[in-house]
Amino acid sequence: MEMEWEIAENAALVVVDVQEGFEEEAYWGPRDNPDADRNIARLIDAWQESGRPVAFVRHDSPKPDSPLREGYAGNAFKAYVEERRGKGRGPELFVTKSVNSAFYGTPDLDAWLREAGVRQIVVAGIQTNMCAETTARMGGNLGYEVFFPLDATYTFDAVGPWGWKLSAQELSRATAVTLHDGGFARVVRSEELVAAVK
Numbered sequence: 001m002e003m004e005w006e007i008a009e010n011a012a013l014v015v016v017d018v019q020e021g022f023e024e025e026a027y028w029g030p031r032d033n034p035d036a037d038r039n040i041a042r043l044i045d046a047w048q049e050s051g052r053p054v055a056f057v058r059h060d061s062p063k064p065d066s067p068l069r070e071g072y073a074g075n076a077f078k079a080y081v082e083e084r085r086g087k088g089r090g091p092e093l094f095v096t097k098s099v100n101s102a103f104y105g106t107p108d109l110d111a112w113l114r115e116a117g118v119r120q121i122v123v124a125g126i127q128t129n130m131c132a133e134t135t136a137r138m139g140g141n142l143g144y145e146v147f148f149p150l151d152a153t154y155t156f157d158a159v160g161p162w163g164w165k166l167s168a169q170e171l172s173r174a175t176a177v178t179l180h181d182g183g184f185a186r187v188v189r190s191e192e193l194v195a196a197v198k
Contacts, residue, residue: 005186007147007196008120012113013047014139015040016102016125016132017059018081021067021074028067028156032128032168039152039190040124041080046194048088053116055093055109056085057102059131091116100134103142110142120145122193123185124152129171133178136185146185149193150176 018040022028047054058077060070067074076082086092093112097105102123113121121144123136132153139146155168155175166174179185 003192003196005147005196007122007193008118010052010116010118011120011122011147011197012053012055012116012118013043013122013124014055014057014102014109014135015044015081016057016123016135017068017127018078018125019058019068019074020076020078021072022126023078024067024074030157030168031154032156032172033151033154036126036152036154037078037080039149041084042194043122043124043149043152043190044081044084046197047122048084048090050197051089052197053091053093053113053118054088055095055102055112056081057095057097057105057109057125057131057135060096060098062098100131101138102131102135103138113144118144120147122147122149124149124190126154128153128155128168129158129175130155133175136179137182140179140182140184146179147193148176148179148185148187149190150187152190 059068061068095105136146176187180187
């Protein structure tokens with residue numbers, strides 16, 4: 001079956017917050033999608049091998065107890081991400097941020113993309129319904145064509161107001177429906193993207 005979309009030669013992969021601190025289950029609780037890290041690695045490899053741009057985004061949490069805070073071991077990228085940095089044939093950017101959106105970081109992701117004439121972005125990483133979704137939504141608002149490989153993201157169970165509880169899987173599904181129905185992003189599978197850039 002032929003896909004209804006194509007990935008541009010300069011489409012950028014935005015790898016959001018794939019950091020060691022997210023391995024601390026005692027802090028975050030149960031997660032979904034155990035294959036996410038493998039799928040993220042495959043996307044990075046495919047992008048780097050094809051010479052397309054990759055932005056690696058790190059969250060420097062201002063919360064003193066966060067496993068993602070600066071100066072703490074959990075702030076570091078996961079090993080499979082760190083070992084891939086600087087290995088691609090295309091442009092690469094390292095962004096730090098302290099809020100949900102990768103578009104509010106240093107250096108300016110939007111400026112870097114626009115300067116290179118990028119109109120398509122792929123957003124992968126952690127957490128599905130937090131920084132990944134926020135980055136995808138804002139990318140859509142900024143006029144980018146956004147692809148969101150749901151299986152290259154993961155999140156954790158959460159408790160909301162009035163004692164409402166949602167599992168990580170429910171939250172991921174809600175993100176997929178919101179991005180799709182709201183027209184923010186095209187929700188896809190990572191294997192589709194890997195095939196599209198080969």
